[in-house]
Amino acid sequence: MNDFSRLEQKLAKLRQRERAAGEKRVMRGDHDRLLAAVVTEIDETILPRRVSFQAEDGPAFHLAVANRRLQALLAPAPAAEGAAQLADTALNNAEDPNVAALKAVLEKVFGKADAFSITTHKQSGDGFPSDIGVPAAQLSRAWGIATTEGTTPKELLASFVSGLGDRSIAWLRIEGEDVADQYGDADTLGMLGEHAAIFLDGYLSKREQIYQGEQGPACLVLAAGDATPGIIFLDCGEAMAFVAVRAAAIGAIARDWQSHVAI
């Protein structure tokens, strides 16, 4: 995907969901997920912005971002060893030793909290020149972040369900019209297989209504009380999966799916 098509796709999304100035979002997870979320935020920021990450009753850090580049860690620096030396110092390129130093600082900060709200504001003053900074893609490589770029939706889906382990009761993965793989309790697998076609009849006729034209990996969860397993249906077009889980686990697994397809 070239930069123009990527931008067009992004703008199309922005037209659908305008982000209000100062609107707060939240990133959560372990070090790797948080670091990946920071890079995603940088990748989605085109105009010069001060992007602030704040843990509730915990540490905060602020980044200068423009043109999908990380330009600098901004003051006030977080209380972490090495942070003060980096504050307000422009990052020239991916080989700049401060890029690795900043990763180390962020990892120390992430050791103190696992959830950060994200807000963006215009940069004060003149900011940095627009050609200064490390592009998100180079930053991702420099920080060793695993991305889903180049991974097909089919592979994404397969890696997700196979990673569920005993968090799921059973799952059935379908590619095209074939069952590609399955896992778990035989009775539950039989139930999923028996009712899958009936479910798909209703689902496919209403897919457009449910997701309102949104393309890409989608997830539908249905549950009926705590006594019956909840059903998670993962839809990646030609590849799909039915996953039966304890009803109490539907929220956590749906959130993990979102993280899995977002990185």
Next chain:
Amino acid sequence: MDVAERLDALRAEAPGIDLAAFADMSSGMVLCVSAANRRAQEEMDALNGIAITLLDGQVADGANGMLGQVAPDTALTTTAMDARIFLRSPKGGSEALICVCAPDADLEKILDCGRSALAGIVAAG
């Protein structure tokens, strides 16, 4: 606490909810909305239509066999754009709570808080 206050409190308690709405699926009407920005009536109608499809309509019917012949009381959809939660009122009522959330929202927490909020709204009559 009235319905609007309960929806506002839900959004304050569980971060990541862009919109919370209380709807009556039998009449197809959204009765109360809490959102950061004013939303078009067409959007509310569309959300209520999705709630009906998932909890009472064609998708619910199709999932009946997988859910032990019981209609769903919880539906959740996610895309790269957002996550949406649809909760039916306790004891199989026709009222529903609808939440439109950020794609990375804490869905576990919103499900828990949403069920409590809906129970409170229904109990208050």
